[in-house]
Amino acid sequence: MFESHTGVRDLSSSELAFRSIFENAAEGIFQTDLAGRYIRANYSLAKIYGYESPEALIQDQPNAKAGLYVEPQRRQEFITLMAEQDTLTDFESAIYRRDRSIIWISETCRVVRDQQGQVQYYEGFVRDITQQRLAMDQLKSTEARLQQRNQELAEALSQLQNTQRELVHSEKMAALGQLVAGVAHEINTPLGAIRSSIETIDLFAQRTLPTLPDVLRNLSPELFAAFTSLRQSCLQDTLQLSSRERRQHKRRMTPILDELGLENADGWADTLIDIGVLGDLTPFLPLLQAPTGLEVIELAHQLALLERSTHTITTAIERAAKVVFALKTYARFDQSGQKVVAQVTDGIETVLTLYHNKLKHGVEVIREYEPVPLIPCYPDELTQVWTNLVHNALQAMDERGRLQIQVKNQPQAIAIQITDSGPGIPDAVMPRIFEPFFTTKPIGEGNGLGLDIVRKIVDKHQGTINVNSRPGETTFTITLPVQESVGHA
Structure with missing residues (x-):
């Protein structure tokens, strides 16, 4: 040519x-x-x-x-x-x-x-257009996982409602009734975090993603290297900074930004801290001084918000999944009538997860679990034991105090001790606590069957249950055999 x-x-x-x-x-x-x-x-x-x-x-x-x-x-x-x-x-x-x-x-x-x-x-x-496709694929994958998790949560809530109707007249329903509000809160909290994060991701997809190729294509190699370094700063978790630490970083950065002649240096200092820039500003000076530098920094800020939202969704999904798993485990009922080999601490952790909303505000939970073997048991019924004992401990402490759970090895048995820091059981009441229909609770808060059910379940497992109480320390001790006795059905 x-x-x-x-x-x-x-x-x-x-x-x-x-x-x-x-x-x-x-x-x-x-x-x-x-x-x-x-x-x-x-x-x-x-x-x-x-x-x-x-x-x-x-x-x-x-x-x-x-x-x-x-x-x-x-x-x-x-x-x-x-x-x-x-x-x-x-x-x-x-x-x-x-x-x-x-x-x-x-x-x-x-x-x-x-x-x-x-x-x-x-x-x-x-x-x-590789970066745009990857971003869109990631967004679609996140949305798909969110829809799946939301469906699982909806099914779990539906299952909870069905369980409530079926057990309305039982002692298990009485304990579950105390848990409903807390479980709903434990599920709604991650759902709210997911919803907020998805809104952030959606705004990124609509406003920032279309401009991403043009902005990056126009960067010089030097500015692109500074942008890449800035993106690496996003990996730092600045959400854990205290207000005092943020103020210290801001006081150090603002004069430097003022010297560069930036308008609203105070606001740009906040943006850099949000991105994760906590150290030397020298690597980012080319961006700060470039005509389009602030636009690129804002793009890095939006990408940091995207990654933070993705992390929030992952954390919220894990928390919700844990609650849903505990709820499914609690609501499950084995009609086979056969013992299965299970880990005692799994049932305890299920109950603690369901009571997390009541525990987290004023109760110190101390776990002391020795490595213990699996035992033949009825896991669903043992879960009812831990539910009643934890529930009673919380009521005794008025949901403020210390709850200590110890799991220990004994010769041919496992000992589980649940101790609360409540006022203790009066001597006059102690001999009657396992009697059916005996209760010291106000009308409407208990029918007196809880500890009777606990004792019967422990007896069914050929175990023992004892209680020691004094002001500030009440301990229920349950022992369960590691091996099933010969001839026991």
């Missing part, structure tokens, strides 16, 4: 301008024949495809050799659409780079015909 029959010719100013645009364009530019062979390609296209030069790309001809598209049928779809409409806009495909790594590209192309209307070649532009 630029050479004469003698081999070299002087280029006109228009040709020079065209060549400059072609060679220096930020987007990949190409011309291919009908077989997919590259006739021309610029440096940006070669770089996108992983080649060191356009000549290397043209020599390799990955498109013509059917080695470009991850899904080969996309090449045929490209040809079909071009034949039908002569132009193609934002045709997205996954392709192999030279090193066989996979990226996503978007092609905008047109057909070039001769004067007789015959197709001569294709030409167009290529953009690397």
Whole structure:
């Protein structure tokens, strides 16, 4: 195009301008024949495809050799659409780079015909959209997991409501009734965190994500390196900073930002702290001084909020899943009538999880678990034992004090001790605490069957239950055999 029959010719100013645009364009530019062979390609296209030069790309001809598209049928779809409409806009495909790594590209192309209307070649532009696709895929994956978890939570709440109706006249229902508000709160809290985080992610997808490619493409290598360093700072958890620590970092940063002539240096100091910049500002001075630097810093801030929201969703889902698992374990009822081998501490932890809302505000829970063997038992019934004892301990302490749970090994048995720091059981009441229908609670708060049920369940396991009480310390001790007695059904 630029050479004469003698081999070299002087280029006109228009040709020079065209060549400059072609060679220096930020987007990949190409011309291919009908077989997919590259006739021309610029440096940006070669770089996108992983080649060191356009000549290397043209020599390799990955498109013509059917080695470009991850899904080969996309090449045929490209040809079909071009034949039908002569132009193609934002045709997205996954392709192999030279090193066989996979990226996503978007092609905008047109057909070039001769004067007789015959197709001569294709030409167009290529953009690397890998980051946008990854961000969208991550967003879709997060939303899918959220919908699944929300469905599980809805099913768990439905199961809880059914359990309430079925057990309304039983002692288990009396204990469960005390838990309902706390369980609902324990589920609503992570749901609220998830909802807030999803709103943040949705705003990022609508407002920030579309501008991401343009902002990054226009960064110089120096500014891109500063941006990358800034992104690394986002990994720091600044949410754990106290107000005093934030003020200290802010007092140190603000004068530096003022010296740079930044408007609202106080606000930018807050933004940098939110991102995670707590140390030396020197690596980020190029960004702070660049004309578009503040825009890039705000982009890093939005990405930090995105990562923080994703972390919040993960933490909230784990917390909700733990509550749901405990709730399912508690509500399960084994009608087989057969003992199974189980770990005693699992049932205790299920009860503590369900009572977490009552425990977290004023009760210090002390766990002292020795490694103990699995035992043959009725896990659902033992869960009822731990529920009644923990519930009674909380009422005795008025939900303020210390709850100590010890699990110890004994010869051929496991001992479980539940101790509260309440006022203790009066001597006059002690002999009657295991009697059916005996209660010291106000009317409507108990029917006197709780400890009677506990004693019967322990007897069914061929265990023992004892109580020692004095002001400030009441301990229920339950022993359960490690092995089932011969002839026991």
